[in-house]
Amino acid sequence: MSLKNVALEVRENAHAPYSRFKVGAAVRAASGTVYAGCNVENIASPEGTCAEAGAIAAMVAAGETRLTEVYVVAAGPQPVTPCGGCRQKLAEFGAGDVRVTMATTDGAETAMTINELLPGAFGAGHMTGN
Structure with a gap:
């Protein structure tokens, strides 16, 4: 299944009762395995989880730490970019x-x-010499 199809499919599972802005994300790990995530809102904002963070967490939970491709999808007038975090x-x-x-x-x-x-x-190189 393509990253696009995975992201579109998982987007439907998003928990977005407050913003009603569902986001789906899929990441391909170095192994080729695809991991999916969707946004999960919480009434105690900003305690929710972004779709990209969910897909990365699934990848890491499976024991992988390198991604090679990312796909993010939402309904809107233009493609939505990942947040700063x-x-x-x-x-x-x-x-x-x-x-x-x-x-x-x-x-x-x-x-x-x-x-x-x-x-x-910001990367590990910024922390050398401490």
């Missing part, structure tokens, strides 16, 4: 040249790399 999470587990495709449920797509989404990302 999710951009940092993507940079934690993916190389800068990893493709992140952002899409609408109507089929519009925009693709960028992790480096394009998060230039100057």
